[in-house]
Amino acid sequence: MNNQVKIAVLGGGSWATAIVKMLSENIATVGWYMRSIYAIEHIKRNKHNPNYLSSAELHPEQLDLSDDINSIVENYEVLIFAIPSAFLKAELEKLTISLKDKIIFSAIKGIVPETGLIVGEHFHEIHKVPFKNIGVITGPCHAEEVAMERLSYLTLACQDERKAEDLSKYISGRYIKTKISDDIIGTEYAAMLKNIYAIAAGIAHGLGYGDNFQAVLMSNGIREMKRFIKKIHKMKRNINNSAYLGDLLVTGYSIFSRNRMFGNMIGKGYTVKSAMLEMSMVAEGYYASKSAYEIKEENGAKTPIIDAVYHILYGKKEAKEEFLKLTNKLN
């Protein structure tokens, strides 16, 4: 156990809970901010999060729980954000303390809807955190399998690789292996884009396409992802590494993925609005498809799958017809 390092997790969802569990295996005290005082009290009394990942056993004696984001930010050096991107801006507006000297790792997969920025850029542009202090934690990783202590591989990316290495010591363990990367832009965009492809996989399934087509869709998806990311940040990267292809697969092939489920409803004929109401939450890929579409309109990347999802979700196009057109663009 190491008592020196001051690491906190911000967020109360499944992924936040999973990261707290990983850290608790290695460090004596983990800071943990979440909004719900009810959930905090429940964790203290019952040793598990009442709402998310409730199968994971937590150790309250190791947790410095607080519903005050400022006290957590003040007291910790490394801040791991795992707040859904749709709520991030509002949460950060509560801050009275500057983030600029903190080390920020984002475990958020998506776009900040209000600014259209990926999370790392949001921290940099809005909160003046230098890029060398911003990192990304990415899968392939379902939080549920962390709760079950099933072997998972995470990629920690930071321009300053040493910071990723430092954090990796406290994340790695019996059931977590970590890999270090300096491709913060690529890994973060991959994590965002994969949700769009998961929506596409869901739409295809909802429309009655089978496994043969899904394999073609995913194989086109990873090629499209490579083209997209290359336009934004050209560097030597193997798109088949776990942080890109692995993350795409674990989401695209998961029947538990919220994005896939959302797509499935659209494919089955739900309107966007009714699918959202039915799910009582917003799939990250919904925002991501709009941002990704706008970005590719600027940089000219060829993205037939993103285009189809965008036209269906934002252009009121029929899923059936858009996918019929899409099938002629895939190979």
Next chain:
Amino acid sequence: MNNQVKIAVLGGGSWATAIVKMLSENIATVGWYMRSIYAIEHIKRNKHNPNYLSSAELHPEQLDLSDDINSIVENYEVLIFAIPSAFLKAELEKLTISLKDKIIFSAIKGIVPETGLIVGEHFHEIHKVPFKNIGVITGPCHAEEVAMERLSYLTLACQDERKAEDLSKYISGRYIKTKISDDIIGTEYAAMLKNIYAIAAGIAHGLGYGDNFQAVLMSNGIREMKRFIKKIHKMKRNINNSAYLGDLLVTGYSIFSRNRMFGNMIGKGYTVKSAMLEMSMVAEGYYASKSAYEIKEENGAKTPIIDAVYHILYGKKEAKEEFLKLTNKLN
């Protein structure tokens, strides 16, 4: 309908039946050799194959069925072989007619166990068919989904791309799209190797590894496949095309894959022999892992997944321990 072209399918299994169905959409008469006279009579009377893919409706009036391989080979110019690789050599030994002026397309995914050659090489070396007359038909494609007329994409590869294009006209249709390739070696090895990775996926599942790990395994698998094929035949190929990555995914993620099922039993503790008995058929990947291991021993490709599968299936190594070692080699 085109009555000129003389195309026959050889084999009585699911994949043979699916290809016959595709061809019957486009040509008036399809030659079809299968061993079982019982199955032939059944097809003529009942319009479906009694043993395999029996949900596919066939049109006996379009089928020139025969249990005499020589009469089919004599009467047809383009021969599509879809006989399991374990029986191919014995079937070909029945031939009294030369194959050397025929156009051969292999829809077989594997190694001819007796010679250790991939199917194209076997036709070339043993039957003196020139390489320009040898092609490969590859997925991603479950035959079952062809029966259901679900959209599927096939790749037809031939050194002489025109021959692949010619055949593609008779394969393509409402629910089949085709892509042409000149990478006959790469596509054929990919089709063989994917079965080994499907066994690995099955073993992992049987041992209790979850979806997070499967995604890492597949992402390492495609990188390993790329290294392996590059050592055998270096050329510009995008390993993320459907014929390579797509084919890996449709098999690795399919719970219907015989190879995955076989691996799953091994992971759950069956011996190789008892798993084979239980399945009452041999998984192609079983032979493939031995051949692939021998090839990489010669050419020096780094193949930790193939190695692990080989050691488990042929070296009497414990699956649990081999996979524990393997997890440290993946990333």
